[in-house]
Amino acid sequence: SSDLLYEDCRKRNIIIENCPSTDMDPPFSSVILNKATGTRTIIHSNPGFPPLQYEQLTPLDLNNYGWVHFEGRNNESVLKLIQNIRNYNIELRNPKDRIRISVDLEKMKDEILELGEVADFVFLGKDLAIHLGWREPAAAVMGLYDRIKPQKQMGDSKPAIICPWGAEGAACVDALGNYVFIPSKPVSEIVDSLGAGDTFCAAVIYALQVLQKGLPEAVLFGHDVAGYKLRYRGYDDIKHFR
Numbered sequence: 001s002s003d004l005l006y007e008d009c010r011k012r013n014i015i016i017e018n019c020p021s022t023d024m025d026p027p028f029s030s031v032i033l034n035k036a037t038g039t040r041t042i043i044h045s046n047p048g049f050p051p052l053q054y055e056q057l058t059p060l061d062l063n064n065y066g067w068v069h070f071e072g073r074n075n076e077s078v079l080k081l082i083q084n085i086r087n088y089n090i091e092l093r094n095p096k097d098r099i100r101i102s103v104d105l106e107k108m109k110d111e112i113l114e115l116g117e118v119a120d121f122v123f124l125g126k127d128l129a130i131h132l133g134w135r136e137p138a139a140a141v142m143g144l145y146d147r148i149k150p151q152k153q154m155g156d157s158k159p160a161i162i163c164p165w166g167a168e169g170a171a172c173v174d175a176l177g178n179y180v181f182i183p184s185k186p187v188s189e190i191v192d193s194l195g196a197g198d199t200f201c202a203a204v205i206y207a208l209q210v211l212q213k214g215l216p217e218a219v220l221f222g223h224d225v226a227g228y229k230l231r232y233r234g235y236d237d238i239k240h241f242r
Helices: 002-011 074-090 110-117 127-131 137-146 194-209 213-231 236-240
Strands: 028-035 039-043 067-071 099-104 122-123 160-164 169-173 179-183
Touching: 002 127, 028 169, 039 127, 039 160, 067 074, 067 169, 067 194, 074 110, 099 194, 110 137, 122 127, 122 137, 127 137, 127 160, 137 169, 137 179, 160 213, 169 213, 179 213, 194 213, 213 236
Parallel strands: 067 099, 099 122, 122 160
Antiparallel strands: 028 039, 160 169, 169 179
């Protein structure tokens, strides 16, 4: 139930005061973990749960944020929200206070690519990259980089793109078009792979925003945190990562 989710967030000091609420039952997933391989099978149930709407997030005080991350879905509302943030950034006296925007493009829908055009950082999922015809990581990030039009509101620049490619590592290209592939370190024992991709994204964002690392160093940090997470069930042990 929703009460279980609320309690989980409170226990872990996750701030949810700004999250819209509903009386509907939330979607849920049953996860079957294979102990021998660390792989998982997810059975997902969604009884028509509504997507987040633009109007539900317009009351947010943008002064509280330094980075906003979007999942690639519900284009109409997300594009409006990103435009709000862009307008906020334009009016700032100190450009250092501008909010950075990232989007996670995973769903097999070509139309979500337009969200990448208005972001500062794009996380491109391997499955979507293959669906779009890119068979290896360099082709994926450079193909998307070439496809994206420069952003007028960002001084005609393009977003940086990061594409995790399974256990091999991740390809990335910065806003200026500099490409690099960052290999990941092998993990001795995989206990739980659920959410490793989200852990990677979160760690890269943390490294860029809080630790002030450059893109290759941030991606390497993302590998390290995600690799650490694979060795433990759930996410609570990540706080012990050093």
